[in-house]
Amino acid sequence: MPVLNIEVPEEICHCYQTIDILKQTICEDFVASEYQKANISIRQGAKMLGLTYEEFMVDFLGNRQISFINGTPQELEMELQQENAWLDKALGNRI
Amino acid sequence: MFQKVYIPESVFQESVLQSNVAIQKENLSKAIAEEFIIVAKSQTVYAFKRKLDFGERGVINLAFDKQADFLIIDDKKARNEAKELGFKVLNTSTLIKRAEMFNLISSYSDIIDELEKITIYLPKNPKANS
Numbered sequence: 001m002p003v004l005n006i007e008v009p010e011e012i013c014h015c016y017q018t019i020d021i022l023k024q025t026i027c028e029d030f031v032a033s034e035y036q037k038a039n040i041s042i043r044q045g046a047k048m049l050g051l052t053y054e055e056f057m058v059d060f061l062g063n064r065q066i067s068f069i070n071g072t073p074q075e076l077e078m079e080l081q082q083e084n085a086w087l088d089k090a091l092g093n094r095i
Numbered sequence: 096m097f098q099k100v101y102i103p104e105s106v107f108q109e110s111v112l113q114s115n116v117a118i119q120k121e122n123l124s125k126a127i128a129e130e131f132i133i134v135a136k137s138q139t140v141y142a143f144k145r146k147l148d149f150g151e152r153g154v155i156n157l158a159f160d161k162q163a164d165f166l167i168i169d170d171k172k173a174r175n176e177a178k179e180l181g182f183k184v185l186n187t188s189t190l191i192k193r194a195e196m197f198n199l200i201s202s203y204s205d206i207i208d209e210l211e212k213i214t215i216y217l218p219k220n221p222k223a224n225s
Contacts, residue, residue: 054116058214069187
């Protein structure tokens with residue numbers, strides 16, 4: 001696994017009690033961001049943080065109020081239109 | 096809305112056998128007992144372009160077997176893979192919205208509020224079907 005060294009401004013470091021807490025925060029924020037961009041799946045994100053599938057979905061994403069249906073608002077809007085068109089064609093007004 | 100929903104064994108394991116969410120286990124088990132949801136073993140083992148979770152791999156493999164009309168997948172990575180393979184993919188949010196249109200549920204917002212009480216989040220406000 002590649003190791004990345006990053007420089008963190010002092011003003012940010014001071015917000016964290018320890019470097020380990022800062023590292024964990026950076027790691028969690030990165031995983032959350034990559035999940036939202038669809039670069040990783042729920043299970044992959046869970047594995048990276050040592051969580052179960054449900055812990056990642058409910059506790060990790062949930063506490064950040066992140067939808068488990070990932071994608072940008074624009075992508076989700078486009079998908080919704082496409083999915084509605086498919087459903088209209090397949091179901092019409094049929095329940 | 097649908098006559099039958101097939102789920103692969105991998106999803107059954109994930110969402111029923113290994114789940115700690117009681118209401119989910121209970122409702123899925125009931126739907127399986129009523130044969131609305133059918134647990135099936137997929138025969139296809141497709142070589143996917145992306146690295147997918149076993150649940151999503153199972154869904155797409157089973158869709159090949161059953162020549163499914165629709166796939167229900169929420170994980171975007173898997174949605175992208177399935178769409179590239181020519182499948183019509185729906186997500187949970189769209190289905191809840193459609194259920195609201197058909198008066199099968201009181202409202203999309205009510206469901207969202209209930210889910211948020213157990214810290215499960217869905218997109219806030221998908222536009223209604225025009």
